[in-house]
Amino acid sequence: MPSMQAKIAAQVRGLGCGYLPLTMAAPYLAQGLLVVCETDEGMSLTEHVAYAWRAEPPGEARKWWLQKLKSPRLCESLLGMG
Numbered sequence: 001m002p003s004m005q006a007k008i009a010a011q012v013r014g015l016g017c018g019y020l021p022l023t024m025a026a027p028y029l030a031q032g033l034l035v036v037c038e039t040d041e042g043m044s045l046t047e048h049v050a051y052a053w054r055a056e057p058p059g060e061a062r063k064w065w066l067q068k069l070k071s072p073r074l075c076e077s078l079l080g081m082g
Contacts, residue, residue: 021078 001007004024010016012033020034028034051069053062068074 023078 001010004020007016007018008020008024008028011018011020012028017037025034025036029036058066
C-alpha cells in the first residue's frame, strides 16, 4: 500500500486485513466499519515497525525525532500501544 490511508480504505472496503494502529482504526471501529480480530500470538512492535532516512549525517531534527521515538509514551500516543 502506498499509504496508511490507502491501507485503511482497502480494509474498510473488505479488500484485505492487517494490523492498524488503534488510534487510526478507532473511528472506523466506532462506526462498525472495521472489527478487531484477536490473534493467537499477538503483535510485537519490534517485528513490525521500521523507519528509514537518507544516508547523510543526521541533522538536529532527525536527532530530536530519533530520541523521541525511544519514548514508550510517544509509542502509546502514536500507535495505541506501549
